[in-house]
């Protein structure tokens with residue numbers, strides 16, 4: 001646990017932000033002083049420098065992200081604003097958000113199998129034949145999904161996903177994002193069981 005001292009209130013006062021010159025309400029609020037661990041102090045120092053150099057700007061009406069939120073810290077530490085760590089962030093095509101997917105999957109036949117044969121019993125051998133983006137099956141948690149329609153909606157991008165076409169991607173899925181509820185996202189893509 002970092003050694004964080006409790007805040008102490010000093011006699012100093014500061015003014016609260018105004019609302020762009022209109023109906024200015026100036027309140028005197030006590031200035032609170034925190035003794036932070038050196039590592040966090042350095043992080044705040046680099047944020048203050050970035051703000052002074054206009055590397056980051058913040059408008060007072062902007063509630064998110066906060067000035068020293070993890071999003072701002074992460075983007076300052078990243079080599080480019082569009083990357084996370086060393087990995088490029090994928091830009092999805094317009095109308096390919098999670099909400100768009102919810103709509104799309106209910107309005108289209110995303111299973112792409114004969115409904116009379118549902119649910120299928122699929123062997124590893126059969127699974128391995130479905131590797132084309134237009135016929136892309138994966139096994140996840142013992143179930144088989146036809147993810148052809150989902151590919152363009154995947155926040156991690158198409159390329160990373162098609163590498164696992166025709167395969168069991170359970171362990172890699174868990175490695176990247178075990179918090180993602182695939183059974184809910186892919187409910188309409190469920191075509192059968194891995195046997």
Ligand code: HEM
Nearest residue numbers: 089090147155156160161164169172173176177180182185
């Ligand atoms: C087939 C089922 C899959 C579904 C339903 C799915 C869904 C998702 C979702 C919802 C996110 C956003 C997560 C978040 O923001 O917290 C995501 C991100 C991501 N996924 Fe998947 N995924 C699947 C498979 C995979 C596989 C097999 C891989 C890797 C081989 C993968 C790699 C990634 C990566 C790298 C991201 C990160 C994107 C980022 O941080 O910008 N996904 N995926």
